Amino acid sequence: KAGVTQTPRYLIKTRGQQVTLSCSPISGHRSVSWYQQTPGQGLQFLFEYFSETQRNKGNFPGRFSGRQFSNSRSEMNVSTLELGDSALYLCASSLGNPGQGTDTQYFGPGTRLTVL
Amino acid sequence: AQSVTQLDSQVPVFEEAPVELRCNYSSSVSVYLFWYVQYPNQGLQLLLKYLSGSTLVKGINGFEAEFNKSQTSFHLRKPSVHISDTAEYFCAVSDAGGSYIPTFGRGTSLIVHP
Numbered sequence: 001k002a003g004v005t006q007t008p009r010y011l012i013k014t015r016g017q018q019v020t021l022s023c024s025p026i027s028g029h030r031s032v033s034w035y036q037q038t039p040g041q042g043l044q045f046l047f048e049y050f051s052e053t054q055r056n057k058g059n060f061p062g063r064f065s066g067r068q069f070s071n072s073r074s075e076m077n078v079s080t081l082e083l084g085d086s087a088l089y090l091c092a093s094s095l096g097n098p099g100q101g102t103d104t105q106y107f108g109p110g111t112r113l114t115v116l
Numbered sequence: 117a118q119s120v121t122q123l124d125s126q127v128p129v130f131e132e133a134p135v136e137l138r139c140n141y142s143s144s145v146s147v148y149l150f151w152y153v154q155y156p157n158q159g160l161q162l163l164l165k166y167l168s169g170s171t172l173v174k175g176i177n178g179f180e181a182e183f184n185k186s187q188t189s190f191h192l193r194k195p196s197v198h199i200s201d202t203a204e205y206f207c208a209v210s211d212a213g214g215s216y217i218p219t220f221g222r223g224t225s226l227i228v229h230p
Binding site for chain 1: 157159160161216220
């Protein structure tokens with residue numbers, strides 16, 4: 001089975017621009033979560049999508065948004081980029097069963113975003 | 117709200133020596149606990165998880181962890197490390213009874229020397 005794939009792997013943007021990152025989950029997985037990883041803040045939960053609906057949301061400003069398509073692929077968008085948005089953005093997929101906290105999450109390799 | 121403290125930011129150890137990576141958590145509710153490993157330029161991989169039942173949890177690559185509720189700890193151990201175990205290790209906690217949003221520790225860098 002193919003793992004979680006994220007595109008692009010590396011991205012360079014300038015302040016004020018917007019960016020869209022893509023995540024393709026493992027086949028059969030219906031839940032996709034996004035995380036931001038920075039040296040300063042560590043790993044922080046952004047949001048989780050299940051069956052095209054946002055099921056959970058972390059504490060990030062509205063500039064961060066996401067969506068999930070009917071095939072479970074997900075995108076996240078960051079508008080009006082700031083220098084502090086430079087980070088590794090990780091996507092993770094899971095089956096998304098009820099009792100969701102017990103699911104094993106499978107992570108992609110991440111997208112490295114650099115904002116200049 | 118939950119929090120996770122990984123007490124050591126870096127742990128150097130020689131190959132074939134035992135290692136323990138420490139993790140303490142704070143929560144007012146029942147929790148699920150996880151250990152992940154991250155190799156350079158890769159995403160996270162689950163090593164093991166505690167959901168309920170036996171407090172000693174065995175994971176992949178020879179790792180194990182023990183859940184200690186009274187000390188609110190979930191330390192990760194391996195009896196004999198290899199060079200290939202050099203990586204970043206993250207402890208995480210989530211609320212067992214409510215919204216599943218994991219809180220991660222800041223990570224421990226395990227450096228295995230030959």
